[in-house]
Amino acid sequence: MRIVQIIDSLDVGGAEKMAINYANALANHIDFSGIVATRKEGNLKYQIHPNVSYIFLNRKKTIDLKAVLTLKKYCKENKITHLQPHSSSYFTALLVKLVYFKIAIIWHDHNGLSEFLSSRKSFALKIASFFFKGIITVNYQLKNWAIKELNCKNVIYLPNFTSIDREIKSETNLKGVEGKRILCLANLRYQKNQFYLLQVAKKLKETYPDWTIHLVGKDFQDDYSAKLKATIQQENLDNQVYIYGSKNDTYNIINQATICVFSSSSEGLPVALLEFGLLSKPVISTEVGEIPLIIKNDKNGILVPVNDVEKFNSAILKLIENPKLRDSLGENLKITVDLNNSEKAILNQYFNWIKTL
Numbered sequence: 001m002r003i004v005q006i007i008d009s010l011d012v013g014g015a016e017k018m019a020i021n022y023a024n025a026l027a028n029h030i031d032f033s034g035i036v037a038t039r040k041e042g043n044l045k046y047q048i049h050p051n052v053s054y055i056f057l058n059r060k061k062t063i064d065l066k067a068v069l070t071l072k073k074y075c076k077e078n079k080i081t082h083l084q085p086h087s088s089s090y091f092t093a094l095l096v097k098l099v100y101f102k103i104a105i106i107w108h109d110h111n112g113l114s115e116f117l118s119s120r121k122s123f124a125l126k127i128a129s130f131f132f133k134g135i136i137t138v139n140y141q142l143k144n145w146a147i148k149e150l151n152c153k154n155v156i157y158l159p160n161f162t163s164i165d166r167e168i169k170s171e172t173n174l175k176g177v178e179g180k181r182i183l184c185l186a187n188l189r190y191q192k193n194q195f196y197l198l199q200v201a202k203k204l205k206e207t208y209p210d211w212t213i214h215l216v217g218k219d220f221q222d223d224y225s226a227k228l229k230a231t232i233q234q235e236n237l238d239n240q241v242y243i244y245g246s247k248n249d250t251y252n253i254i255n256q257a258t259i260c261v262f263s264s265s266s267e268g269l270p271v272a273l274l275e276f277g278l279l280s281k282p283v284i285s286t287e288v289g290e291i292p293l294i295i296k297n298d299k300n301g302i303l304v305p306v307n308d309v310e311k312f313n314s315a316i317l318k319l320i321e322n323p324k325l326r327d328s329l330g331e332n333l334k335i336t337v338d339l340n341n342s343e344k345a346i347l348n349q350y351f352n353w354i355k356t357l
Contacts, residue, residue: 176212183257277337
């Protein structure tokens with residue numbers, strides 16, 4: 001097999017990280033593994049392994065004939081058998097399919113709004129799905145939706161997997177006191193619900209003011225970001241909550257955290273959760289998406305209802321006051337991730353499925 005991942009950008013994000021993970025992992029198992037960024041490069045470019053082929057299309061518009069023909073040429077020259085577009089990049093793969101019909105498309109759906117699928121805009125996707133050979137989803141809700149709504153019945157649920165690149169240069173120094181940092185590794189988007197953490201920070205300021213919250217993820221410089229920053233100032237949380245933007249040295253950042261959190265109102269299976277597990281970090285998360293399939297409450301993490309500030313705050317206090325519990329939850333999460341979300345386990349399922357298409 002000769003498989004190429006397609007992703008719109010290489011900014012730090014869940015779908016982008018998974019495209020990199022597949023490209024890097026497959027390079028050790030198949031004849032050819034490549035990755036294509038269609039619209040924008042980004043920090044994740046530096047996580048592509050040397051044995052993975054990479055090209056950037058620099059697509060300027062929705063239908064960019066030059067970009068399509070460049071990708072077609074790349075596929076022909078490298079005898080590519082499968083394109084694996086992630087999220088919205090399925091459209092680029094479809095355009096290539098129309099001019100190079102022999103290639104197979106495996107669409108990888110990472111929709112993070114799995115709790116709100118009824119409102120998903122899907123007309124173009126339904127048309128495109130006639131041309132899909134198969135569909136990979138990152139949670140069961142997306143799988144059921146694809147089977148019901150799309151025109152491709154070869155659908156499989158494959159959990160996300162990840163690895164930590166320890167060789168990336170350490171550049172980010174988290175503020176605050178060592179051993180008293182709480183990390184949220186997520187892009188600044190409304191479904192990630194960082195405002196929830198500001199309410200938690202207000203309560204934390206009253207009880208443990210030396211503990212701080214650190215928001216690491218892409219800042220889109222939009223209304224959400226502006227309101228978040230304004231609220232931090234209005235609530236006098238400048239010394240409690242810090243925003244860093246997109247960073248590439250994930251291993252270094254997670255290692256500086258004592259507690260890791262998710263405040264999301266909607267999720268699939270966040271790659272960051274697996275990264276926290278690999279590094280044995282204790283996690284508190286809202287009970288959304290596929291997270292409860294990984295975290296078993298009070299065994300390898302703590303789950304709280306969405307928007308329940310009191311319970312979230314109680315969970316943080318519980319971990320702050322009990323270092324042994326932090327260690328135990330982190331160690332148990334590592335065991336869970338190693339058993340169920342390892343590269344080897346997921347790739348075995350992936351290859352067995354592809355052979356049936």
